[in-house]
Amino acid sequence: MSILSPVAWVGRTGIRIVGSVGQAGFLAAGAVRALRNVTIWGPNLVPQMVAVGVASIPIALFIAAFTGIVLALQASYTFTGTVPLYFVGALVGKTIILELGPVLTGLALSGRVGANIAAEIGTMRVTEQIDALESLAYDPVAYLVVPRVLAGLVMFPVVVVFAMAMGIGSGWLTSLGLLDMSTPQFVRGLRLFFETFDVQFALIKAASFGLIVTGLGCFYGFTCTGGAAGVGRSTTRSVVVASMMILVLDAFWAATLLRS
Amino acid sequence: MKRSREVLVGTVMLIGMIVVVIGSLWLAGSGLGRPSYPLEVLVADVGQLREGNQVKFRGVPIGRVDRFMVEPSGNGIRIHVLLDQEVPDISDAAAVVAPESLFGEWQVELVSRDRFPRFEYYTLSPGQASQDEPPLLPGFTLPDITRLTAAANEISQNLAVLTDRVDRAFNDETAENVRRAIDNVQDVSENLRTLVSSTRETFDDLRGDVSQATEDIGAAASVARAALERTNDLLETGQVDSIVTNVAEASKDLAVIARAVGSSSGEMQSAIMRMDSTFTRIDRMTARIESGEGVLGQLLSQGELLGQASSVLVQLDLLLADLRANPGRYVRLSIF
Amino acid sequence: MSIELKGVHKAFGASKVLQGFTLDVQEGEIVTVIGPSGSGKSTTLKTIIGLLEPDEGEVWVDGENVHQLGLDALYALRRKVGYVFQFAALFDSMTVRENVAMGLRRMPGLSEAEIQERVEDALSRVDLEGSGARFPAQLSGGMKKRAGLARAIALNPRYLLYDEPTTGLDPLTVTMVDRLILRMRDELQVTSLVITHDIESAYRISDRIAMLFEGQVLEVGTPEEIRSSESSRVRAFVEGKPELLEDHQ
Ligand SMILES: Nc1ncnc2c1ncn2[C@@H]1O[C@H](COP(=O)(O)OP(=O)(O)O)[C@@H](O)[C@H]1O
Ligand SMILES: [Mg+2]
Numbered sequence: 001m002s003i004l005s006p007v008a009w010v011g012r013t014g015i016r017i018v019g020s021v022g023q024a025g026f027l028a029a030g031a032v033r034a035l036r037n038v039t040i041w042g043p044n045l046v047p048q049m050v051a052v053g054v055a056s057i058p059i060a061l062f063i064a065a066f067t068g069i070v071l072a073l074q075a076s077y078t079f080t081g082t083v084p085l086y087f088v089g090a091l092v093g094k095t096i097i098l099e100l101g102p103v104l105t106g107l108a109l110s111g112r113v114g115a116n117i118a119a120e121i122g123t124m125r126v127t128e129q130i131d132a133l134e135s136l137a138y139d140p141v142a143y144l145v146v147p148r149v150l151a152g153l154v155m156f157p158v159v160v161v162f163a164m165a166m167g168i169g170s171g172w173l174t175s176l177g178l179l180d181m182s183t184p185q186f187v188r189g190l191r192l193f194f195e196t197f198d199v200q201f202a203l204i205k206a207a208s209f210g211l212i213v214t215g216l217g218c219f220y221g222f223t224c225t226g227g228a229a230g231v232g233r234s235t236t237r238s239v240v241v242a243s244m245m246i247l248v249l250d251a252f253w254a255a256t257l258l259r260s
Numbered sequence: 261m262k263r264s265r266e267v268l269v270g271t272v273m274l275i276g277m278i279v280v281v282i283g284s285l286w287l288a289g290s291g292l293g294r295p296s297y298p299l300e301v302l303v304a305d306v307g308q309l310r311e312g313n314q315v316k317f318r319g320v321p322i323g324r325v326d327r328f329m330v331e332p333s334g335n336g337i338r339i340h341v342l343l344d345q346e347v348p349d350i351s352d353a354a355a356v357v358a359p360e361s362l363f364g365e366w367q368v369e370l371v372s373r374d375r376f377p378r379f380e381y382y383t384l385s386p387g388q389a390s391q392d393e394p395p396l397l398p399g400f401t402l403p404d405i406t407r408l409t410a411a412a413n414e415i416s417q418n419l420a421v422l423t424d425r426v427d428r429a430f431n432d433e434t435a436e437n438v439r440r441a442i443d444n445v446q447d448v449s450e451n452l453r454t455l456v457s458s459t460r461e462t463f464d465d466l467r468g469d470v471s472q473a474t475e476d477i478g479a480a481a482s483v484a485r486a487a488l489e490r491t492n493d494l495l496e497t498g499q500v501d502s503i504v505t506n507v508a509e510a511s512k513d514l515a516v517i518a519r520a521v522g523s524s525s526g527e528m529q530s531a532i533m534r535m536d537s538t539f540t541r542i543d544r545m546t547a548r549i550e551s552g553e554g555v556l557g558q559l560l561s562q563g564e565l566l567g568q569a570s571s572v573l574v575q576l577d578l579l580l581a582d583l584r585a586n587p588g589r590y591v592r593l594s595i596f
Numbered sequence: 597m598s599i600e601l602k603g604v605h606k607a608f609g610a611s612k613v614l615q616g617f618t619l620d621v622q623e624g625e626i627v628t629v630i631g632p633s634g635s636g637k638s639t640t641l642k643t644i645i646g647l648l649e650p651d652e653g654e655v656w657v658d659g660e661n662v663h664q665l666g667l668d669a670l671y672a673l674r675r676k677v678g679y680v681f682q683f684a685a686l687f688d689s690m691t692v693r694e695n696v697a698m699g700l701r702r703m704p705g706l707s708e709a710e711i712q713e714r715v716e717d718a719l720s721r722v723d724l725e726g727s728g729a730r731f732p733a734q735l736s737g738g739m740k741k742r743a744g745l746a747r748a749i750a751l752n753p754r755y756l757l758y759d760e761p762t763t764g765l766d767p768l769t770v771t772m773v774d775r776l777i778l779r780m781r782d783e784l785q786v787t788s789l790v791i792t793h794d795i796e797s798a799y800r801i802s803d804r805i806a807m808l809f810e811g812q813v814l815e816v817g818t819p820e821e822i823r824s825s826e827s828s829r830v831r832a833f834v835e836g837k838p839e840l841l842e843d844h845q
Pocket of ligand 2: 682
């Protein structure tokens with residue numbers, strides 16, 4: 001091993017990343033172009049909305065329920081004595097709506113939805129089903145990518161709404177049951193710092209997470225090579241990269257939309 | 261199968277939309293569907309009040325701030341509020357815009373004017389007032405705590421500047437001038453004495469009223485000296501007013517002497533004229549002090565500064581009232 | 597109209613798979629490509645419908661240069677070409693019937709009833725009448741292969757590309773598939789390019805046979821010409837005698 005091998009590694013990695021970005025851009029451009037083939041992606045949209053959105057609601061609700069409980073308990077633990085207890089409502093509401101609702105749901109769905117898409121499309125790639133689609137005059141990008149990405153874009157915000165409602169609801173029940181707070185107290189805190197913009201912000205974030213999770217799932221599925229092992233690699237990579245991108249996007253939106 | 265899936269997706273999306281809309285409206289505190297009663301409050305400035313803040317009557321929330329409208333004339337802001345119930349019948353009603361607690365949310369409190377009589381409720385001049393729906397209440401906005409501290413800061417800075425100026429005025433400029441003037445007066449009186457002694461012979465020759473005049477001059481010189489010594493003392497004790505009167509008196513005395521002597525000798529006349537110009541300088545200075553033109557004068561008539569402070573520092577009202585009544589006490593306290 | 601490959605080169609990274617592959621298939625002709633595994637037979641078929649881009653050379657199908665076509669024209673061309681994948685490549689989220697119907701749904705002006713009719717017709721041609729409602733995972737390897745065949749022929753294409761259609765099938769089914777290939781030619785004047793390892797079946801169905809070796813067509817001729825080839829490489833392959841190759845070396 002020469003001392004240059006780390007340098008070579010950096011170079012290789014850099015080239016690979018640039019190559020991937022290029023390929024992803026190519027796929028994205030193909031997806032935009034494929035939008036006009038409504039007859040191809042149209043019939044797949046509703047099933048994908050079910051798979052990406054409706055089927056994700058239970059896991060999102062589960063996560064949100066426990067998040068709400070934990071937030072309420074931790075808030076009361078932190079506030080006791082110094083800050084009035086109704087701030088529990090403010091903290092639960094603000095945190096769930098602005099941050100944890102979209103981000104935790106996004107992370108969970110990058111596992112559920114992103115991995116599913118990467119594995120499914122990756123399998124189709126290695127078993128030549130994508131070639132078969134092309135041979136039958138289907139644009140595979142229109143048939144596979146467009147409905148999934150559109151479903152993600154539309155359904156992630158819907159799922160996040162359910163999660164936010166659940167998180168606030170469970171935080172409220174926790175405050176009533178375990179914290180000796182009253183509903184008016186909780187609601188007062190909830191309303192104290194509420195801004196309608198918070199919800200818009202959360203939904204914008206959720207839509208961008210939907211785009212990135214489904215888009216990356218499709219990308220890693222499409223570029224999958226090497227049989228079952230390759231599908232496994234693509235799936236893992238899709239989840240890892242999508243999770244990182246969710247956090248990066250989260251910071252990006254906070255930096256662009258929250259700074260006044 | 262296909263259809264039921266569509267129904268499922270549609271249902272989920274509709275529920276999501278309903279949750280967002282209803283939830284946002286509820287959290288934002290909009291009373292959807294409930295009747296609301298509009299009311300307007302006129303204020304000079306809204307402070308930290310924002311749309312959605314509460315309107316209270318005797319501590320009970322009865323409505324919310326809907327929006328703000330700038331008066332077209334530029335004189336003040338109209339706060340449009342929506343009440344959940346009829347506007348309460350308050351005698352001589354007014355509104356106070358203030359934080360709920362020191363660091364709390366801002367709110368509009370409907371009050372009777374005699375509850376806080378000292379507040380300067382903002383009203384349109386009669387010409388501008390319009391008899392309109394919704395009712396318009398005069399309002400007063402309490403200064404914001406941040407502006408309060410800023411104002412306090414400004415005042416202390418002003419005081420520091422004043423202190424500095426007064427220090428400089430007394431030590432370097434004014435005091436020096438006064439001292440120099442007094443030296444001159446002494447010089448003059450010295451000259452006067454020399455003049456008197458050197459011209460004694462001449463005076464001796466002139467009998468009658470002339471010798472009388474000479475005695476007068478000597479007396480006058482001692483009067484002048486005494487006056488100037490008094491002046492010096494007074495300066496040291498800092499009683500400016502008496503300085504002024506005494507110096508004026510002294511100069512008047514000397515002027516009388518000068519006039520008396522003036523007719524007697526041409527040589528003397530020139531000496532007296534020198535003396536005269538010295539007194540004129542002192543005269544001018546004391547006049548300036550009295551008219552409040554100089555720095556010292558400014559210090560003593562600093563009502564403007566106090567007025568400015570009082571417009572902001574409502575919570576320091578009493579202090580400022582006292583300050584306005586006895587400015588000297590406070591100013592001296594901090595300056596000297 | 598025909599299929600024509602002119603000096604096609606294709607490499608995957610360092611491995612040069614096709615190195616000047618030239619072959620033409622006349623209208624209504626059945627040409628079989630034989631050659632060792634990994635010699636680039638499937639690669640050849642994929643370049644024909646534009647699934648792979650050749651590094652060099654031209655591919656002409658139905659009078660059009662495949663790799664110069666715009667996206668829409670390429671999809672229009674693909675509607676005229678049936679492709680039987682080596683491993684069937686059935687959509688495993690769909691039943692056999694839906695798989696077969698997929699291509700038909702991209703055909704303009706077909707009613708749902710006509711589609712179903714043609715699906716059943718295609719299934720009966722490959723003896724899969726009873727299996728239309730099954731999913732690919734519930735089929736045996738041979739059945740999958742036939743379902744893939746049905747999906748390609750259901751389109752009534754003018755060109756059919758078969759990638760090892762008989763590999764792994766029982767002898768009876770092999771005969772059935774051979775007859776199907778012939779019938780497609782005889783009844784519908786389909787132009788066919790068949791890839792096979794099964795030399796006997798190649799003799800039975802082919803008008804001409806091309807031997808692919810080291811990325812090029814080593815020899816092309818009628819079954820008789822191939823049978824009596826002078827080339828030891830061809831003879832080694834068709835007679836299954838590797839020792840002939842050793843002699844040659
Ligand atoms: N997509 C691909 N990426 C890299 N190598 C490939 C790819 N497709 C085929 N190959 C390689 O090209 C060679 C020819 O493959 P193929 O055409 O499938 O052979 P066969 O003649 O058995 O059908 C093989 O060595 C295979 O490993
Ligand atoms: Mg092959």
